[in-house]
Amino acid sequence: MDGVLTVAFLKAAIIAGTPLLFATVGEIITEKVGNLNLGVEGMMLMGAVIGFQVAHVTSNPLLALIAAALAGAIGALIFAFLTVSLRANQVVTGLALTIFGTGFSSFMGKGLVGIKLSDEFSASFTSIKIPGLGDIPVIGEILFNHDILVYLGYLTAILIGLYMYNTRKGLNLRAVGENPAAADAASVRITAYKYGHILLGGALCGLGGAYLSLVQVPVWQENITAGRGWIAVALVIFAAWNPYKALIGSYFFGGLDIIGFRLQGTGIQISQYFVDMLPYLMTIFVLVIVSLKKDRKNAPPKALSEPYFREER
Template identity: 55%
Template sequence: MDALAMFLQLSIQLGTPLLFATLGGILCERVGHLNLGIEGMMMTGALFGFHTAYATSNPFLAVLAAALAGLVTGLIYALITVSFRGNQTVTGFAITIFGAGFANFIGKGYSNLILSNEFIASLGTKEIPVLSKIPLIGTALFKQSILVPVALAAAILLWIYMYKTRYGLNMRMVGEDAAAADASGIHVTLYKYIHIALGGALCGIGGGYLSLVYVPRWQDDITAGMGWIAVALVIFATWNPMKAIFGAYLFGIFKGLAIKFQNVTFHIGGLDVSLTSQIMDMLPYLMTIIVLVLTTLSRKRENQAPAGIGKPYFREDR
């Protein structure tokens, strides 16, 4: 039981950056912009979060720096795709390549640096009294970094905003039919900029979680492709923040399995079957492909992408 609780704790730690990034992707795509730049936004967030943490040892400033780095990267994406009406797919790839290259280049100076023990303790595992004593789920859910409940709260608040407020309805309308939203008096460009920028901030915090909490030190390609899994999780969650919680932590479990069962030999039918680390590392990405196929087979309208996604809006054509 203790081993299972520790495994679930690890899975939630691995799923939390995915949850932040998936929520950021949902915000971008709900206003009609396909965001393939999540990986780059996470990398810039991880870099600036680590730099600020090492320079100041202030956890609040470090998380804020990660969010601002992602926000600025999101604004660059918004400027190109909203104002200049650039191709969203190409721009997303460019953001990812630039963000990863920039972070790895600047991060070489941080390769041998480790955050202070005081900082690690400030954002590290904290026990919630009483709740942490609950068998199994107590360790998994209530012995975590403060950023874990922050991610869960962000998903819940985002769901309330999207489905229970007028502004959320406006936001979804922009993603479905920008021309109709504009004709209704909604400031389409403003909605796009705000939500893409906030989506970038969430992606930045997801990257910051890796360099501030999970590692916590700098290493090249620290996101290890998590941004691409988040792109798939946006579809898996059918652009719904509450479903994103399930999807992110499900993939956290898969990544946890890849860590726990590397180079393990199983005895099956008198044969010794070894699972190499390479095979286990493939598991989350294999599941990504399966999830994408199953999700796209759904015919329900509520499970489909926003109708306006990937389409630049020309007000003059209205």
């Protein structure tokens, strides 16, 4: 595997894993508050198309990113309203959101297909070498010589991790997902917590989609996420609902995503289409492994996908 596991490959794996990381962390925080939102793919697509549209019109990277996060959050708001306030079935509502987001992005992106973002815009996302860390041999090049969003990805995963495990609010958030009745009795505002974190999760999914359309690809193509939202949902299980582990999972799957190009480079005779199956096959494999070694530490939040109704306590 010497020909494959090069510095350039591992660096590219980090880039390919970044959209997955944003989406996975977003879904972790959503599920931790007790809501299983299967609309990740839809929210990513909404963020991707709106971010691209804004970038195309304004050439302003910050505006584009904010718009993408908002688009994801709006998708999440639909989900939150239906599942939290109206107690609709979370699985079906999430699927509906994915169908909606897919339709929405293909609708909005119809006139954008094939358009490339300006060089001026893309210049905002050139690699920045972090002084000091970036000079470490090998590791510095792989981890600390990237565009600003990759760093934002590291930061997001770490901050969300600190928030979840080291703050009062984070404790409340986990309580809502594990035992909402108890949290309610301790006067945690269930509805506010649910809405807040579902929206935050959606915004992160939107950002993940935008990373694809603004930085990784920078040309609009229909269905640009190609199932990455679903891989993110699986990664949540792989990471055992832990944002730090999501870092490892996302970059690992990022690597699988691009391994095809590398294998071709080394002259290994295997059809591109089989290599393309790898991330999906691996996802199934990982899920089976995770379900084989079930233990309390890796279990989902207890009240996941159950609506909370105070009068039914």
